[in-house]
Amino acid sequence: MTVTRGDVERAAARIAGRVRRTPVVEGDPGVVLKLEGLQHSGSFKVRGAFNRVLAAGRLPGAGVIAASGGNHGVAVAHAARALGVRAEIFVPEICAPVKVARLRALGAAVTLTGSIFAEAYEASAKRAAETGALEIHAYDHPDVVAGQGTVGLELMEQAGGVDTVLVAVGGGGLVAGVTAALDGAAEVVAVEPERIPTLHRAMAMGEPVLVEVGGVAADALGASRIGRIAFDTVTAAGVRSVLVTDDAIVEAREELWRGHRVAAEHSGAAALAALRSGAYVPRPGERIAVVICGANTDPSTLG
């Protein structure tokens, strides 16, 4: 199953006025940075959350439900509050109290359950079956993918002459949406941490497979398998996959703060790491855009 540019265009119309048009700024020569960490809720995830809810039309009384103590959970809680909808968020018991507090501050009902994400997800699915709440998957739903793709539509309006767009991959919602949005107008390079190669491994095996999850970006890119929609969409489009080390991610994040005063979480710096570390080497004159996709970081670790 793939998502198309038309799907992304419809998503853009649906979520207009609900999400911020995030800025692009100049990076190194020939490079622009799309500062999607300045989005509501601190990451791109709110685009998919709004699109999923708005595309669903009339909602059940139980509202929406999602599993995630990270960016997706915060985004769903933000979208639900903005739309006046009840939100229930399931998070594993290890979730940092500050994240639970943030979800509650956004008005969500939070349930702590299970020792890992997969257990919290199972519990949320069971609960959704009981209550009838609308499940908002973190990446593997066409409306979520299409919503994330609106980053790509904006980017091409803001930096139309770009040849290549670098995007980080966790479950693949963003990279698939951006690939659909560009529809061949620019190439997409999918960037993953070496320690969470969901797409890279899937491409090697010919289908989504489970991978071990670790490293500095695991809190946000830590899906253990690439989404089906993402896999189908990016392989159909011939997206290239590159891997970056944790050290490269850490360096790129430091440079964003030092050289740009941009706060990024590790996942948000992963795509830039590919460029700075040489994991992706542009041709001479190639014009690059890099999506800095999240800023939900402890600022005390930036300096």
Next chain:
Amino acid sequence: MTVTRGDVERAAARIAGRVRRTPVVEGDPGVVLKLEGLQHSGSFKVRGAFNRVLAAGRLPGAGVIAASGGNHGVAVAHAARALGVRAEIFVPEICAPVKVARLRALGAAVTLTGSIFAEAYEASAKRAAETGALEIHAYDHPDVVAGQGTVGLELMEQAGGVDTVLVAVGGGGLVAGVTAALDGAAEVVAVEPERIPTLHRAMAMGEPVLVEVGGVAADALGASRIGRIAFDTVTAAGVRSVLVTDDAIVEAREELWRGHRVAAEHSGAAALAALRSGAYVPRPGERIAVVICGANTDPSTLG
């Protein structure tokens, strides 16, 4: 002595390609934020520094000299390095070691002298007389003011329908430059901390006067007297002056991080504080731009 829109336009041509076109983003409804903290060196100051050096033409062998352990010093060091010019920076002995290290990392020769800024400034002026180095004043020079004004030219291109621009005031270089750039196309509101009312007091007294300096934004807005050029330029243009409390500044800075993932130093949040605290109350439908002018802050204090 006043600075004109023509001066600012010439500055813009001179420094083109040397400074970043910083983005504007949406704030509350009817409000745009100009994120000038994303500028090279982390503040607007580099615009004035480049313009001063480039307008001077052929430079003495001794290069440039300035007094400031803060944003101005870093901006001068940045501009000097970019232009291949020697820079000497005088800072008071109380200057934080991290700031001295940053100046040295930019290749500047740093001299620690005096217990307060005024003593470091005196020493730098004496040194300049000996070496012939080009003095780069932090605010009270027409080329510095004109350079800072390029923020205003950009802003009007980016957000042309704005009625009013809120700008923080220390020595007044930025507010004077922006006032000149706008040339009546939008109103300017000058925002100062209650504890450093250089412009407010000068307006009351009819001329620049010394004020006591204190409070959370003193590291960047801590001029003890408004610049002559700033005073003449903004009073001729009928700029309004408002004061904000330190509490309001702290709150605005927190909101920039919490709601926008924008890192700002206290001075950088002062203009927004006027809006959020009600020190400046827009008319219904009034469209506002707020200059977030600096991001050189300890990020561990943002959270």
